[in-house]
Amino acid sequence: MTDIILSAQNVSKEFLFPHSILARIRGEPPRAVHALNGVSLDIAKGETLGIVGESGCGKSTLARCLVRLHETDGGRIMFEGADVSHLQGPARRTFNRRVQMIFQDPYSSLNPRMTVRQILSEALRVHRMRPAAQIDARIAELLDLVRLSPDAANRYPHEFSGGQRQRIGIARALSVEPEVLVADELVSALDVSVQAQVVNLLLELQDRLHLTVVFVAHDLRLVRHISHRVAVMYLGTVVENGPTAEIFAHPNHPYTNALLRAAPEVNPTRRTRTVAARGELPSPINLPSGCLFHTRCPHAMDRCRTEVPVLRAFGKNHVAACHLDTFDPTVTKDTK
């Protein structure tokens, strides 16, 4: 197997609700949103890992935990074999230089009171990437890298379009020459025509700079287009993780299957009306017992309600967390 550069090991993260005095007197336990429930996944050097799942499944929380924007409540984040979950001060700064993030919203991710030059030169100076005399040249180089004109340097973020801003965000992340780039919904806020531009730029840069990319998205077609491997998340856990082609061709987890079938087919003659998963996403405050997906799974058995399935191998580099060895992807909750 190839080198693992970044990995999450059994990572969990809760967001606590305010615990009122009245609730404390009543002896009620503090309530929390269980955003991540034991996420494990490995990211190999140089690959693109797509992370998909519906809204609220913890994709963004995981992305933020990977770059240490959120402290994890349990488990470990490993970078090149070393535990980075509790790094502080200069060690954390060094880690963050090597693992950078690009944000979802191009309108709030750039400081509106700083010019592009100020944004980039700050990153270059703080991390001492270049001697002061070479900073201007490096900024020009970075802008060229993301295909912005050199005069963009002296302008403020509000003078740019969404796609251009997202490219400034990429330039900022690349300014510190990271090895891993975590892109959280990189293009979901952009027009479709601009999406392709930005995604292709990212792919090209990955190739040129030998980057490892974690691509968090809810758009399956996009993920299929750019990822080497895909991890599917449901309610804060990874339910399946494997090579893109295999995941899309024959999923081994009923949730993956449901997700793929929920995506509309481009060809109308191949569209179906069968529903692969019914019901609502359970509340992340009160999680279901056993397999988190059993409440909506057409194949649920008694075992699923009590025993938590662990990730197990279904092929080379392909794991899924399901008690079933095989299942019939055409079975739906209706037909059962």
Added chain:
Amino acid sequence: MSVLVRLRPATRLPRPLIAGGAIIGACLILAIFPQLFAPYDPLKMDYVALNQAPSWAHPFGTDNFGRDVLSRIIFAYRIDMQIAIFATVFAFTFGTLLGALVGYAGGRIEALFGRVVDAIITFPFLVLVIAIVSVLGPGLVNMYIAVSVVGWVFYARITAAEIKVQKRLDYADAGRAMGYTHFRIIFRHLLPNAITPAVVYWMTDMALAILLGSSLGYLGLGAQPPAAEWGVQIADGKNFMTTAWWSSVFPGFAIVTTGLGFSLLGDGLAEVLRTRK
């Protein structure tokens, strides 16, 4: 490290900014060079010209000591502009910095801070200032201290609330993901985006400080006689209101125009500093 907000070259300055700037600029010139504009010595008494109505010799009349009201108003700019600035600048600086730190820290520190602020705000402002001045003794410097001790809470509360909004935006997270220090994130990134309401309030507060300084002067706790100060002048003239209205009314106009100037400046600044999306 520049904490101050960078002004963008605006295509057209907002009108309130121009008007307010002109009024305050004129006030400052009067405050710096009163002797160039005042026709008489503000302290010189003339016992043959007591309580004279406005005339060509004394455009705003004379007061009950025969002093020229116009000259006293002009010399009072020096004291009253000082009050506007010194009674607010420490409150603004300290309140904004503390508010930024507290808003960024959040949690228990912020809860504790909220209680302290509530406790201070519970007291009527003027009563608290009068209490402090009576402990320290009357006089302008003690008045600056008293107003600053109370005044910072408003700036701190405004800034803390604004920082709380800003720190949740992605650009703050981007700074953290870059490994920047908290200090850099607060003062280089968040504060320039959060300071506008505090600056605008500052301008209003300067007008309020002049009114407060005049109130305290009126009560004999601020500027001391025979110094010329608008509040003192109004207080001195009140006994002759029915026969010599001019020695109270004209200093009142000076307070109103200066207050108006600061308010307009505040409105104009709000427009210029507004964050563009």
